[in-house]
Structure formats: structure tokens, C-alpha cells
Amino acid sequence: MAFTRSANTTTASKPSLLGRLKGNNRTVTTTTKHSTNPITGSHTTTTTKKESVQKRKPTVGDKVSGAMMNLKGTVTGKPGVKGAGTRRMNGTDGKGSHYTRTY
Numbered sequence: 001m002a003f004t005r006s007a008n009t010t011t012a013s014k015p016s017l018l019g020r021l022k023g024n025n026r027t028v029t030t031t032t033k034h035s036t037n038p039i040t041g042s043h044t045t046t047t048t049k050k051e052s053v054q055k056r057k058p059t060v061g062d063k064v065s066g067a068m069m070n071l072k073g074t075v076t077g078k079p080g081v082k083g084a085g086t087r088r089m090n091g092t093d094g095k096g097s098h099y100t101r102t103y
Contacts, residue, residue, distance in 0.1 A: 058091040066090075 066089030073082025
């Protein structure tokens, strides 16, 4: 049975003024766990991965439709429509992630 030491939680340092003005990436917290083999004394570490964005592969139709929505949002001055178009183009609009069971 391996002995596990307490977890080391590391967080990025406080953002600088320039980083805050530019709006840098969000702070990612990673947790490292150390375990020691009681017989050989060797160490192993495991790390948690950061959360990824759920994404699908957009079709050519999605890309064209998203580009048109993006253009429409730009022309009409509606940032929500523009953002929805961008998400549709990139495949991060959530389409296909809502599973409904049909009996």
C-alpha cells in the first residue's frame, strides 16, 4: 500500500496591471499528489488536467451559416448574434450535446 503525502496545490501569481488591462487567461489551479512506494522508496506524482471546452466538428454549412450570422450581428450592432455566429463557426455552440431519449 502506497503512502500518500498531502496534495500540493499551486496557483498562478497575482496578475500584473498590464495583464489585468489586457485581460489575460483565467488562473488555472493544478493539484499534484505524491505517493511513495514503501518497499523501494520511489516516488510517483499525478496531476489533474484542466477542463476542456466541449466541441464538435462543424460542417461547411455550419461555417457558412455562422459567418452570415456573424456578419448580420456586426451590421445590425447586435453582439449576441455575432457571438452566436462565431460559436457556430467554431463548433462550440452546444449543438448535439443535448441528448433526448425517445421511446
